[in-house]
Amino acid sequence: MDKNKREEIVQAVSEKIEAEKDLLTExxxxxxxxxxxxxxxxxxxxxxxxxxxxxxxxxxxLLKGIGMAIVSSVGGASGPLYGTAFxxxxxxxxGKEEPSAEDFLAAFxxxxxxxxxxxxxxxxxxxxxxxxxxxxxxxREAIEAKKSPKEILQAAAAAAEKGAEETTNILATKGRASYxxxxxxxxxxxxxxxxxxxxxxxxxxx
Numbered sequence: 001m002d003k004n005k006r007e008e009i010v011q012a013v014s015e016k017i018e019a020e021k022d023l024l025t026e027x028x029x030x031x032x033x034x035x036x037x038x039x040x041x042x043x044x045x046x047x048x049x050x051x052x053x054x055x056x057x058x059x060x061x062l063l064k065g066i067g068m069a070i071v072s073s074v075g076g077a078s079g080p081l082y083g084t085a086f087x088x089x090x091x092x093x094x095g096k097e098e099p100s101a102e103d104f105l106a107a108f109x110x111x112x113x114x115x116x117x118x119x120x121x122x123x124x125x126x127x128x129x130x131x132x133x134x135x136x137x138x139x140r141e142a143i144e145a146k147k148s149p150k151e152i153l154q155a156a157a158a159a160a161e162k163g164a165e166e167t168t169n170i171l172a173t174k175g176r177a178s179y180x181x182x183x184x185x186x187x188x189x190x191x192x193x194x195x196x197x198x199x200x201x202x203x204x205x206x
Contacts, residue, residue, distance in 0.1 A: 002098075005206070006062060007055050012205035013198050014044035020197050027190040031177040036190040039074045043082065046073035058097050063107070064090030077175055078191060081115050081128065088114035101143045101152055108136055108156075119174065126172035126184060128191035135160040135199055153203035160199045164192035 017024075017040045025037030046069045054065040067086030071079055089107040093099050099107070112132050116122060123133045138159035142152040165188065172184035 003055050006059065007051065009202055009205045010047065010051055010062075010066070013201040014048050016197050016201035017041055017044040017194065020194075024190050024194055024197075027188055027193055030187045031172065031180055031184050032190060033076060033176055035076055036078060036194065039076050039078050040082075040194050043070045043074040043079065046070065058093070058095055059099050060090045060093035060096055062090070063087070063093060066090075077119070078194070081118055081191070084114040084118045085111035101149055104152075105136070105139050105143055108132075108139060112136055121174050124170065125174045126167050126170040126177060126189045126192075127174050128189070128195045130167050130170065130189065131160040131163040131192035131195040131199075134163040135195075150203070150206050153199065153206055157196065157199040157203040160192075160196035164188055164196040167192045 021037035021041040023037065024040055025034060028034050028036035047066050050065060050069040054062045057065070063086050067083045067088075067090060070086060071083030073079070074082065089111040092107040092110040093103060096103055112129065115129060115132070119127065119129075121127050121129060123129050135156040138155040139152055142155040147155065167189040168186060170185070170189070171182065172178045172180065172189070177184045177187075177189070
């Protein structure tokens, strides 16, 4: 993956978040602070402003720089969680110009581990992990089946979308949504949805 393709993918993800910010805010208004879409769009803008200084670097440094831009610009829980995810992924890909599918899976797993650590959370709690963990499993299965990079990301995106949809039926036990108790059931988790949006944008761009 050359620098032009990396730039194209980052831009596609940023544009997807900007396009869906109103939906993300609507989802968060139902069970959270109502600022997820606004915060994510702010982070996407910060990433695009930082991108020219990062694009010549290797993939690991690029991801780490994206994480730092998110942490410094995004409020709420999503800033530390997404920022940690990108920085951990960057650490896993340190020095790699063109990571293999296996490298990318290792980075994705590191990102998830970072989210679990930062959020003290796991699956089944109505969080972004309910989209990302199924995506990780689908990615691993696609790699083992010798699928192409496009097919691997498409499988991950589809699993994330399914996982995000299924958060509708989960009782929230983490974050602001947990204060609602049973009333959190019937709503999709905005973090799971934004995670699925990002993976879909990557899959479509690659």
